[in-house]
Amino acid sequence: MLELERPLLDTKTTCFHCGETCEDEIISYDHKSFCCHGCEQVYKLLSDNALSDYYACDINPGKAPSAQNFDFLNHPHFRDQLISFSSKGVSKVHFHLPAIHCRSCLYLLENLSRIEPAVVKSNLNFGKKELTVWFTESAIDLGALASLLARLGYEPLIDSGEEQAQQKKRTSQQNHLFLKLGIAGFCAGNAMLFSFPEYLGIEAGSLKSLFGYINIALGSIAVFYSGSDYFTNVWSHIKLRKLTIELPILLGILVGYLRSVYEVFSHTGAGYIDSVSGLLFFLLIGKWFQQKSFDFLSFERNYKAYFPLVISKMIQGKEQTCPLAEIEIGDHLIIRNQEIIPADAILLKGKSQMDYSFVTGESEYIALEPGNSMYAGGRHNGELIEIEIKKALNQSHLTQLWEQQAFKDPNHKTENWENFANTVGAYFTVVLLSLAAVVGVYWFTHDPSKWQNAVVSVLVIACPCALAISYPFALGHGIRWMAKFNFFIKDIQAFERMSQVDAIVFDKTGTLTLHRDEQPKFRLIRELSPWEERTIYSMVNQSTHPLSRQLAQYYRKQKLEIHETLSSIQEIPGKGIEAKQDNITFLVGNARFTGHILDKQQDFIRSESQLFIRIGEEPVGYIEFPWQNRAGIEYMIHALQANYEVYLLSGDKKSHAGTLLDWFPEESHYQFECSPLDKMNFIKKLQASGKKVAMVGDGLNDAGALKQAHVGIAISEDHLHFTPSSDAILQGKQLIHLPTFLKFAKFGLRLIKASFLLSLVYNLFGLSYAVQGTLSPLIAAILMPVNSLSMLFIANLGMNIKARGLKSYLAKRKGD
Amino acid sequence: MEIMYVMIGLSLLMAIGFLIAFIWSIKTGQQDDLITPSMRILLEEKEYKNNK
Numbered sequence: 001m002l003e004l005e006r007p008l009l010d011t012k013t014t015c016f017h018c019g020e021t022c023e024d025e026i027i028s029y030d031h032k033s034f035c036c037h038g039c040e041q042v043y044k045l046l047s048d049n050a051l052s053d054y055y056a057c058d059i060n061p062g063k064a065p066s067a068q069n070f071d072f073l074n075h076p077h078f079r080d081q082l083i084s085f086s087s088k089g090v091s092k093v094h095f096h097l098p099a100i101h102c103r104s105c106l107y108l109l110e111n112l113s114r115i116e117p118a119v120v121k122s123n124l125n126f127g128k129k130e131l132t133v134w135f136t137e138s139a140i141d142l143g144a145l146a147s148l149l150a151r152l153g154y155e156p157l158i159d160s161g162e163e164q165a166q167q168k169k170r171t172s173q174q175n176h177l178f179l180k181l182g183i184a185g186f187c188a189g190n191a192m193l194f195s196f197p198e199y200l201g202i203e204a205g206s207l208k209s210l211f212g213y214i215n216i217a218l219g220s221i222a223v224f225y226s227g228s229d230y231f232t233n234v235w236s237h238i239k240l241r242k243l244t245i246e247l248p249i250l251l252g253i254l255v256g257y258l259r260s261v262y263e264v265f266s267h268t269g270a271g272y273i274d275s276v277s278g279l280l281f282f283l284l285i286g287k288w289f290q291q292k293s294f295d296f297l298s299f300e301r302n303y304k305a306y307f308p309l310v311i312s313k314m315i316q317g318k319e320q321t322c323p324l325a326e327i328e329i330g331d332h333l334i335i336r337n338q339e340i341i342p343a344d345a346i347l348l349k350g351k352s353q354m355d356y357s358f359v360t361g362e363s364e365y366i367a368l369e370p371g372n373s374m375y376a377g378g379r380h381n382g383e384l385i386e387i388e389i390k391k392a393l394n395q396s397h398l399t400q401l402w403e404q405q406a407f408k409d410p411n412h413k414t415e416n417w418e419n420f421a422n423t424v425g426a427y428f429t430v431v432l433l434s435l436a437a438v439v440g441v442y443w444f445t446h447d448p449s450k451w452q453n454a455v456v457s458v459l460v461i462a463c464p465c466a467l468a469i470s471y472p473f474a475l476g477h478g479i480r481w482m483a484k485f486n487f488f489i490k491d492i493q494a495f496e497r498m499s500q501v502d503a504i505v506f507d508k509t510g511t512l513t514l515h516r517d518e519q520p521k522f523r524l525i526r527e528l529s530p531w532e533e534r535t536i537y538s539m540v541n542q543s544t545h546p547l548s549r550q551l552a553q554y555y556r557k558q559k560l561e562i563h564e565t566l567s568s569i570q571e572i573p574g575k576g577i578e579a580k581q582d583n584i585t586f587l588v589g590n591a592r593f594t595g596h597i598l599d600k601q602q603d604f605i606r607s608e609s610q611l612f613i614r615i616g617e618e619p620v621g622y623i624e625f626p627w628q629n630r631a632g633i634e635y636m637i638h639a640l641q642a643n644y645e646v647y648l649l650s651g652d653k654k655s656h657a658g659t660l661l662d663w664f665p666e667e668s669h670y671q672f673e674c675s676p677l678d679k680m681n682f683i684k685k686l687q688a689s690g691k692k693v694a695m696v697g698d699g700l701n702d703a704g705a706l707k708q709a710h711v712g713i714a715i716s717e718d719h720l721h722f723t724p725s726s727d728a729i730l731q732g733k734q735l736i737h738l739p740t741f742l743k744f745a746k747f748g749l750r751l752i753k754a755s756f757l758l759s760l761v762y763n764l765f766g767l768s769y770a771v772q773g774t775l776s777p778l779i780a781a782i783l784m785p786v787n788s789l790s791m792l793f794i795a796n797l798g799m800n801i802k803a804r805g806l807k808s809y810l811a812k813r814k815g816d
Numbered sequence: 817m818e819i820m821y822v823m824i825g826l827s828l829l830m831a832i833g834f835l836i837a838f839i840w841s842i843k844t845g846q847q848d849d850l851i852t853p854s855m856r857i858l859l860e861e862k863e864y865k866n867n868k
Contacts, residue, residue: 103858124852126852128849175848182839183839
């Protein structure tokens with residue numbers, strides 16, 4: 001057998017609009033090159049409207065446009081949900097545009113009114129990637145507006161109502177916290193001012209009591225308004241009978257506050273109001289800092305987000321679009337090429353090649369004939385088909401996964417409370433309370449005048465605020481830095497869980513392997529003549545089958561030309577294409593169709609996508625489009641195996657794994673032909689043996705495993721791509737850096753532990769005064785902020801230095 | 817020493833004034849987007865002529 005490897009044409013021309021390498025063809029316009037007509041159209045549109053400055057703000061700022069039609073948004077179901085305000089003919093709408101990435105985007109989107117006069121005003125929120133448009137609805141409808149944005153390269157992502165409500169709730173929570181933080185800062189600053197005479201030992205006389213009262217007022221606001229979350233949290237923890245770090249903190253704050261009130265009203269001292277409100281201020285800074293949210297990403301998606309928003313329903317012989325929610329059992333739907341089946345159904349008309357790879361992980365297409373049943377989540381390939389819905393949306397085969405316990409319990413990962421801060425907090429509380437008791441009893445028997453003072457000082461000075469501050473700062477920095485490397489972690493708890501992981505499970509299809517549009521392998525018994533190649537190119541060029549499209553694209557890169565006409569051509573779905581040219585019959589398709597006899601070895605690898613060719617009566621061989629491993633993946637697995645147990649799961653057959661299996665020598669470390677439920681149970685089994693498991697996957701079929709795992713990492717190629725619910729979203733290209741990221745998480749936790757030890761030194765110093773009952777408010781006022789500030793300093797410096805090192809390391813690896 | 821009463825009153829009033837300004841800025845959404853205005857200010861506003 002001959003094996004012909006063809007070098008690809010290496011074109012280095014990049015598109016003026018989007019900066020992508022022009023691969024298929026180069027379009028020249030206005031002395032500039034474009035990769036496709038779409039990009040060229042956007043350029044034309046912009047230059048016609050005197051918006052060429054778009055290209056001056058940034059280099060190749062554009063994104064390839066999308067032809068997606070958004071007319072369905074005009075349906076009242078979506079219109080009422082999206083339009084937030086409408087008055088005097090002007091409507092206000094928010095669009096979520098994930099493609100926003102640079103200053104040019106800002107320039108273009110805020111000048112939208114120049115392209116579309118019906119737009120009154122547009123306002124962009126860059127951080128949230130959200131565009132607010134005021135427009136005249138009588139001149140342009142919502143669907144056309146969304147389509148215009150898509151045509152410019154900013155395809156709107158239409159969130160479900162649930163997601164929008166969640167985001168609103170988050171924003172209001174953030175504002176609330178910000179308000180509390182500001183007020184705590186105000187109280188702390190002023191309380192320190194009014195405590196000055198006390199610090200300096202000035203005899204202020206009557207002023208002293210006035211200052212004391214003002215301090216009490218400020219302290220009350222700080223404790224009961226700014227610190228209100230501590231009360232509600234501790235109360236809910238007590239109800240659950242859990243000891244957390246917030247309990248000793250609240251105890252310290254409350255005891256300090258009450259003691260101050262007593263001292264001021266009995267004119268016996270000045271109290272600790274300044275220290276207490278200062279501490280609250282630092283604690284709230286920490287809380288605010290840890291709230292890094294990625295508003296443009298959603299970590300809570302379920303199967304509903306994967307389904308189309310609208311479907312085409314047959315009503316009395318007529319096709320009508322309607323929202324997905326309106327599907328009922330017995331409805332007839334029209335499904336076009338590449339559309340997703342929304343619910344379990346039966347095929348009525350047409351033939352289909354069903355792609356279940358996202359749902360089951362199986363890469364092979366399944367051929368369906370009328371009468372066959374099909375399952376929700378499959379992607380249809382081929383001609384237009386008609387289906388009849390057999391099961392309601394939420395009862396389909398696919399959705400049973402979401403009925404599992406892991407999905408129903410919202411706290412299933414957090415309820416074990418096994419994070420470092422809470423574990424330490426529990427010990428801390430016990431030690432602190434016993435110490436206070438011992439000190440109290442000692443002084444009560446030796447010098448009863450001192451016992452109150454000593455107990456209060458112990459509780460105030462020893463509160464574990466250092467941990468409560470270094471924890472959110474170190475981990476908050478961690479997720480901020482990870483986001484810069486396109487690794488988006490849901491919250492700091494997920495970051496901490498990442499540091500505990502000791503086993504990693506990978507999904508195969510879509511995670512470790514990619515179906516790349518790359519060089520096909522020619523396994524033919526003889527070389528094809530240019531004329532034969534042109535004929536095959538002409539045939540596959542007319543087909544929509546994925547393999548045909550890949551082959552056509554390959555030939556296009558070879559600058560091959562198609563025949564103007566073929567004397568006859570017929571596509572037999574599920575089999576192949578038959579065509580006649582110059583009285584020679586060409587067959588391109590599967591092995592049985594083309595009359596190839598497969599020997600055993602070929603049977604073994606048949607799962608790799610192959611296209612067989614027969615010219616005349618002669619079967620000439622096949623062209624192979626292998627599933628390819630993601631670049632650098634072998635190195636990554638090797639690096640991980642040094643420190644972790646690495647497993648492989650796949651919905652595919654074992655024969656699909658190819659060279660990947662070389663990296664998993666032990667049989668217990670891989671499992672093939674897994675259903676989504678099997679994957680989830682595999683994780684459960686590992687967890688039962690005491691492992692902390694990280695799951696890395698991409699499809700709906702991994703959703704259960706991602707949810708069940710200690711850390712679920714979803715792989716995504718771009719922001720528009722669907723990601724199942726998970727703890728972190730990692731860009732596909734960055735997957736090879738996973739070992740480095742995991743190391744960084746471990747470093748973060750080590751840093752917290754180190755700074756905690758340092759804070760213990762401060763605490764012991766303070767305690768040495770406190771147990772003697774001689775802690776003055778001045779020492780407390782100095783010691784507590786210094787302690788907090790040094791925690792903040794260590795967390796900031798440590799994480800930033802480490803991350804900068806990481807950044808230069810990754811830049812170097814990229815250069816290699 | 818009487819002047820101290822006046823000074824304290826004034827200092828507290830000023831601080832409360834700033835606090836109210838801060839609360840107002842949050843309530844009116846001025847803190848919602850801290851990124852975009854910093855980018856917007858660098859874009860040149862050119863006179864827009866409609867050639868059509």
